[in-house]
Amino acid sequence: MSTFADVAAAEPEFADRVRAAFDARRHKVLATLRADGSPRVSGIEMQFVAGEPWLAGMPHSVKFADLRRDPRFALHSGSAEPDEFSADAKLSGRATEVTDPEEWARFAGAAGLEGRPGDFELFRVDLDQVVLVALNEEKTALVVASWHPGSGLTRTERT
Template identity: 40%
Template sequence: MRWADLETAEPDVAAAVLGRFRAARHHVLATLTLDGSPRVSGTEVDVWRGDLVVGSMVGARKAADLGRDPRFALHAHTGDGSMADGDAKLAGTAQEVLDAEELADYVADRHPPEPFQLFRLLVATAVLTDLQGDGIRVRTLRPGRPLTTVVRGSAAPE
């Protein structure tokens, strides 16, 4: 689903997830290499025109990985380790933005260093983990399914 769809489906969870991505500049993007093994790369995340997007230098490994196999996982910077504002993770597929007019609009609006490649992230799973009492709460959202919530630890129901 597009980011805008996630915001419509579960505005509170989407706001909390986006808050984690906006709390720090750099995050960890996992892609798949040619042989199927994972690769992690640093990346910045932006919301533009209702889409979650990441950019890449032309020819970067992460861009090559996403061009070959669009599956990704994205983990928000965890901050100070306190989990005060939760931990956010996304997974899905990336679509490279190739439309020249759309790329020109993005450049005019965001002024990225050029040359670059831009990828729209389609979210298949959004997970927000936060503290609840002495335990943790894990909220998971998948397209077409209701939000699921699991509480673990001493705060979990018996």
Template identity: 45%
Template structure:
């Protein structure tokens, strides 16, 4: 289900909706994020400048989940302004196996105890309180090298097909 973000008019969808619309790109993106445990989250500070932080992500039950320590600056940033960019860990060296993947969207805090309980049953979470955010996607981009010749950029936005550009 596509939902329009009021402030920008930008459509946003759940991970499951993205996966249904662009299964190959979704599979490649999820595989890329599953390669490493830690990734980079960009949020907006109070003054509008960017902040980057390390983050673990989970793909469960058709959702992309972002979990954070209580009152961490990235969580406070998202509570104030839910827009984010998420960059997959590129790994060691320059190989970028599986390509480079980034996701843009909005993070919505989940406070429902049953949902958070279900999350902690499936993911190891330190004891105590934590912030849990469900991501709504506005963009997914994968950049990779093909045949050591082409730079291939695959970009998806809600309501649009995957757009692929090859450059030499």
């Protein structure tokens, strides 16, 4: 597993484009696994704080209960309408709940949030895949760039 800083160190241009895709929209889509193993998709307002993606939200959300039970997740940046599409991005990996009050306070301070632990739930993420889907320069094909720890960046063009 890796951090987004690992991605940025290895592939800075790719990481910048992934971050831009996530920063383009406030609402993202988080996929988790229910207790019976079926998928659950939920809206989330994920943001990068101190260069890393974090999952934070209202206490007692079922998506966070899912992550405590099974930490695997996928997160999608959302996409613009086809005429305005430039790129979208996906992160997947494992989420770990932040229970340490000092780590929670560091996140809250860096995010410009006030409050105390328990005001919102917080999960740090470890990444096992980062994907960027964009159009080629001619806008005739999709280019899927995928980064994995240990194997780096690959690109596939689909027409």
